[in-house]
Amino acid sequence: MSKAAPALLVLFAACRPAPVAPCPAGQLVAQVAPPPVSRPSPFDSAFRAAGAEFHVPAELLEGLGWAETRWQMVQGTEEFPGRAPAFGVMALRGAALERGAALAGVPAEATRRDPVANIRAAAALLDLYAREAGIDRTRIEAWSAVVSRYSGIELPDARAAYARQVDRALARTAASPGLAPPAAPGACPPPPATGAPDYAPAAWRSSPNFDQRAADSTGVIHLVIIHTCESNYASCWSWLVNPVSQASAHYVVSEEGSEISQLVLERNRAWHIAALYDCTLNRRHDCRLNGVQSNHFTVGIEHAGFASQDSFPDAQLEASAALVCDVTRDRDIPRDWQHIVGHGQLQPANRTDPGPHWPWIAYVHRVQALCGEIVVDDSAQFNDTAVAGAAVPTTWAASDTTPDFYGGAYRWAPTQPDATDGAVFSFRVATAGLRTVEARWTSGSNRSPLAAYAVVTAAGDTAATTTVDQRTGGGSWHLLGTWTFPAGWNRVVLRRRAPSGAVVVADAVRVSATRPASSSGGAGASTSASNRPTP
Amino acid sequence: MLRRSVSLALAALGAACPGKEERSSAREAPRVQDSTFAGTTAPVQRLRSTRAGVPAAMLRSVTAAPGRGYDRVVFELAGDSAPGYRVEYAAGPVRSCGSGDVVSVAGSERLVIHLEPARAHDDQGNPSPRQRDLVPGLPAVREVKLVCDFEGQVEWVLGLPAKQPYRVTELAGSLLLDVKQGP
Numbered sequence: 001m002s003k004a005a006p007a008l009l010v011l012f013a014a015c016r017p018a019p020v021a022p023c024p025a026g027q028l029v030a031q032v033a034p035p036p037v038s039r040p041s042p043f044d045s046a047f048r049a050a051g052a053e054f055h056v057p058a059e060l061l062e063g064l065g066w067a068e069t070r071w072q073m074v075q076g077t078e079e080f081p082g083r084a085p086a087f088g089v090m091a092l093r094g095a096a097l098e099r100g101a102a103l104a105g106v107p108a109e110a111t112r113r114d115p116v117a118n119i120r121a122a123a124a125l126l127d128l129y130a131r132e133a134g135i136d137r138t139r140i141e142a143w144s145a146v147v148s149r150y151s152g153i154e155l156p157d158a159r160a161a162y163a164r165q166v167d168r169a170l171a172r173t174a175a176s177p178g179l180a181p182p183a184a185p186g187a188c189p190p191p192p193a194t195g196a197p198d199y200a201p202a203a204w205r206s207s208p209n210f211d212q213r214a215a216d217s218t219g220v221i222h223l224v225i226i227h228t229c230e231s232n233y234a235s236c237w238s239w240l241v242n243p244v245s246q247a248s249a250h251y252v253v254s255e256e257g258s259e260i261s262q263l264v265l266e267r268n269r270a271w272h273i274a275a276l277y278d279c280t281l282n283r284r285h286d287c288r289l290n291g292v293q294s295n296h297f298t299v300g301i302e303h304a305g306f307a308s309q310d311s312f313p314d315a316q317l318e319a320s321a322a323l324v325c326d327v328t329r330d331r332d333i334p335r336d337w338q339h340i341v342g343h344g345q346l347q348p349a350n351r352t353d354p355g356p357h358w359p360w361i362a363y364v365h366r367v368q369a370l371c372g373e374i375v376v377d378d379s380a381q382f383n384d385t386a387v388a389g390a391a392v393p394t395t396w397a398a399s400d401t402t403p404d405f406y407g408g409a410y411r412w413a414p415t416q417p418d419a420t421d422g423a424v425f426s427f428r429v430a431t432a433g434l435r436t437v438e439a440r441w442t443s444g445s446n447r448s449p450l451a452a453y454a455v456v457t458a459a460g461d462t463a464a465t466t467t468v469d470q471r472t473g474g475g476s477w478h479l480l481g482t483w484t485f486p487a488g489w490n491r492v493v494l495r496r497r498a499p500s501g502a503v504v505v506a507d508a509v510r511v512s513a514t515r516p517a518s519s520s521g522g523a524g525a526s527t528s529a530s531n532r533p534t535p
Numbered sequence: 536m537l538r539r540s541v542s543l544a545l546a547a548l549g550a551a552c553p554g555k556e557e558r559s560s561a562r563e564a565p566r567v568q569d570s571t572f573a574g575t576t577a578p579v580q581r582l583r584s585t586r587a588g589v590p591a592a593m594l595r596s597v598t599a600a601p602g603r604g605y606d607r608v609v610f611e612l613a614g615d616s617a618p619g620y621r622v623e624y625a626a627g628p629v630r631s632c633g634s635g636d637v638v639s640v641a642g643s644e645r646l647v648i649h650l651e652p653a654r655a656h657d658d659q660g661n662p663s664p665r666q667r668d669l670v671p672g673l674p675a676v677r678e679v680k681l682v683c684d685f686e687g688q689v690e691w692v693l694g695l696p697a698k699q700p701y702r703v704t705e706l707a708g709s710l711l712l713d714v715k716q717g718p
Binding site for chain 1: 652662665667684687
């Protein structure tokens with residue numbers, strides 16, 4: 001929990017003298033706190049020099065630079081009528097830029113283009129603000145009012161968010177960051193907003209940009225679409241709640257996963273993907289939806305950041321995976337790569353988000369793990385090798401002819417009366433206990449009506465052998481049974497020893513800590529917990 | 536994000552350096568009333584890097600005015616920012632990039648200009664420009680409507696009475712889209 005400390009400090013610093021009651025803990029922040037900024041700024045020497053010259057803490061300059069521009073020289077990128085463009089590392093604007101430049105004795109033009117001049121002008125401005133406020137400059141938390149003035153932000157919660165950003169950078173160098181958001185004496189700063197209707201850890205920021213899903217089957221929530229917003233978090237959600245944008249998403253995840261906003265109820269149709277569905281872009285999954293507007297049956301999740309990013313912060317992926325676990329659990333959506341897909345995959349004409357560096361396999365594994373399940377694919381490529389492994393003999397041919405397989409393909413083999421080469425799906429159980437085991441296949445008329453799965457524990461005991469009818473029910477999970485497994489690597493073996501004339505399909509096995517709320521039934525799982533003994 | 540070839544992106548990077556000198560000469564350009572341009576009805580594009588952290592070009596204003604022999608739509612950008620662009624006649628329906636709803640405009644032809652990385656709103660969620668649907672009623676350009684401002688992409692559609700040749704001129708701080716008036 002050490003990572004949570006800086007953010008919590010920020011939240012509660014204003015409350016230390018609160019006479020009545022301590023401030024309530026911020027649930028989301030406590031759960032997913034952003035890590036402090038770890039890399040050094042490229043402008044360290046300029047921050048130090050300007051800080052010394054104008055009696056402003058260098059750490060504060062560094063923190064403001066991080067909050068404003070992530071230490072990049074920006075050139076007039078935030079202009080709209082009535083608001084001057086921001087320039088340089090410190091994002092100086094308009095009159096403030098002119099004033100800082102004059103105080104620092106540098107031309108305004110240099111302040112726009114040269115990082116050293118830009119940082120000096122900002123330091124001179126902060127020096128002036130500190131003088132006017134009469135603060136004790138030796139206490140970092142005393143600078144909070146100055147920081148608020150510098151930010152130019154008027155909304156209190158936005159000011160607090162800004163101060164938290166500065167604090168994150170301060171945490172890198174300062175022993176105890178503490179730029180508290182401004183608060184009335186004795187009052188607590190507002191805790192991070194939570195309590196969104198469909199995902200309690202999220203903040204509810206309602207957007208008018210939605211309409212109703214279709215009442216028929218095309219309106220059933222079926223896919224989760226992953227996006228990047230091509231902007232920062234606040235810019236993303238603040239735009240998507242504006243009716244002018246005519247765009248939205250159900251959720252927006254912040255850069256470091258410290259906050260999620262829900263903008264549209266899941267049951268409503270958010271406006272996040274323009275494409276009409278084309279199943280050839282999604283492993284021929286659910287071709288019945290071809291031509292249907294994709295917003296009808298999807299939940300859209302935006303992520304602060306860019307499709308061109310080289311990587312995504314672990315904490316952002318973790319927060320996003322927890323959200324997707326929740327959505328897929330509530331909506332009974334399988335957690336695989338045709339149900340959790342990128343915007344760019346379904347709309348390749350003009351989108352690539354979330355981009356080539358979204359870690360799709362690890363991400364879906366994380367969603368599965370957070371939902372308490374292990375999925376074992378027939379191919380190592382799609383397995384989390386820490387908990388899942390498959391051994392499928394080469395007598396089982398690979399195929400992707402029939403759609404709705406798990407992972408990249410499936411394996412199949414003809415039944416034979418004397419065959420001994422079963423397909424082995426292994427999963428590691430950390431602590432002994434009850435687990436629900438399900439299997440998935442692709443169906444067809446040539447499949448075996450009595451495909452036999454043997455359940456073998458880590459102790460080497462065959463707990464049961466159950467049979468399923470693989471002629472139907474392809475592409476969804478079917479219950480094999482629930483057993484108590486010892487810790488260690490347990491196995492499910494799909495056998496092909498049976499009278500000739502059919503094929504068995506080894507696609508995937510799912511193991512859940514608890515019995516799933518709904519396992520797609522009706523397709524032929526012929527067993528229950530009262531499993532028949534091995535023949 | 537627009538898909539692109541590496542070579543195109545590299546070419547764009549090499550060409551994307553409007554400087555102060557260009558800016559002053561560029562400001563003169565609109566005075567040149569060249570009504571004899573041949574133009575094209577084929578797609579025209581210049582793509583730009585969408586590297587992470589590169590700020591999206593900010594749209595400041597969109598205006599439409601008649602020239603001699605053509606109508607001109609000016610996309611003015613904040614500062615010197617220059618997004619990549621692609622201009623083409625729409626073959627099918629033009630859809631709003633969020634809702635996927637088909638967008639209708641005046642006129643029988645739809646000329647689409649796509650800007651990327653670009654945005655038409657600020658970090659506080661305020662639109663820029665606020666005017667997002669112009670009906671200038673010009674001979675060649677009947678309507679200019681914003682259909683996308685989402686995920687770093689901005690798209691406008693021009694409603695035209697006929698499929699006329701057009702040209703794109705890139706200046707420091709603005710893009711000019713000229714559509715020839717009919718005979």
